[in-house]
Each structure stands twice: as C-alpha cells, then as structure tokens.
Amino acid sequence: MVIKNQKGQAITEAVLMLVLFFGVTLFVSNYFVDKGLVSQIVKTPWQKLSGMIQNGEWETRSAGAAHHPSGYDRHLSLRGEDAK
C-alpha cells in the first residue's frame, strides 16, 4: 500500500519521542524512589555524621556516646589523701 499523504510523519515521530523520553524519565524516577537513592545520600550518612557532631566519633549518636570524653575513666583526684 502506498501512502500518498506523508505530512503527519514529523508529528508522529515527535509523539513517539515524547513517549520514549517520558518513559525513560518515569523509569529513572521509579528507580531512584525504589532504591531510596536520596535517603542513601542524605539519611544514611547523617546517622554517623550526627554522632560525630555530638560525640566526636564516627559512630551513631547512641553508639558514639560511650566514646564521648565524659564517659571515660579519667585519672584525676577530686579529693586529696588524709594527712598523716
């Protein structure tokens, strides 16, 4: 069959391209959301970062608290020995 009128080719291809790019965009977007990409970039590092800010230790806040200097046994004398 010979199509005599070929004026709609450009718009047809444009629609196909539109569908293709929209599909790719949706696919990438769903991939990001499903894999929790933003969460991995932001929330996961924050767990240890918040611990470093609070305790100065690359641990989570709760795990690093044990390594905070206030939790150390320090060698100091708060009271002197009795006189002899």
Added chain:
Amino acid sequence: MTLDFIFALVLIIGFSAILFVISITMTTVSVVQYITFSASRNYFAAHTDPANQVQMATQKYQELISDPVIKPLLSNGWFEVLKEPNVGDLSRVEPALGAPKVNTFWGVGTSFTAKILDFNLPYFGKSDPDGTGDGSNFETYISSMLGREPTEKECWEFIANRWKAIRAISVSGGAAYSTGTSEDAYVPMEDSGC
C-alpha cells in the same frame, strides 16, 4: 531535544538541591557549634555566683542566635535549636551524651534539628521514607564544655570554712590542727580568688 533538556535539567536541579541542603546543614552546624563555644566561654568565667554564670551564658547564646545575620537561618523552619540553652553539668543534663563516670564536663549545649534534610524531591523521592516529615530523624546535640571557674560567692564560702576544715583534719602520728588553736581567731581573707 527539548524533552532531553528538561530531563537533564530536572536531574541537575535535583542533585544541586541535595548538595545545597547538605552544605547549608554543615555550615549551620559549624555556626551553632561556635555559638555554644562562645556561650561556654561566658559561662566559664568566675562572675559573682553560679546563677550569674548561667545567666551570662544564656544571655550570650540568645544574643548570638538573635543576631540579624544568623536569626533567619535558625527561624525560617530549616533548622531548630533550643531557645534556652542547656547550661551547666551537661553530661547529666543531656542523656544522649551517655552516663558520666568522673564528671568534669560543664558548659553550654543545644539540641539541633536539621529539618531541611527531611524533604521530598519530585522524581527523586523522600530523604526519610520512614519519617513523619518533621525532621525528628535529623537531630543531634551540639555542645561546648570548657568547664566552670569557682565563683566569688563559692570562693568566699570556701575561704570562710577553710580553717574549720583544716582543724577537723584527722591526723595520725602527731598533733591535730585543732590542738591549741581556736576557731574564733581565724580571719577569712581572699588572696587572688580561690
């Protein structure tokens, strides 16, 4: 081409937004850290009594978080810090710091919530899928613990009772300080503080 451009633009804007929130959070953490440090320095100095030390630290902290340059950053909903800082024996005030063993950690601290990190970017998703959206999972505690000098009042109390304490010292193998001395003859005298 236009669609390709829009797709690329969305990606770039998204990643730029993520980098921005992380950068501004790190910057603000540094600023708040310095605010607690500055307040802690004000707390450290002797002053007249312990209540006065707390007042001076609180005053400095509030002065700094109310600064016209800093205030918009801490009050626009991106970040949250305490309006009244924790001042004093922080290892007992803030349970997150863990149980102290020998406690020598006095200073100024505040909770810090980076609400800006709790976001939902179109096409990228949520930064905290399990969160409630209030940024509660992006909290930490910022503090500076420089210690505390004895105040004038505490110094005087110490000096006033010093002779009584010396006379009460238990001495073995010699005469006690209370032997042949009197409590009444003692004149409390300050010499360059405690």
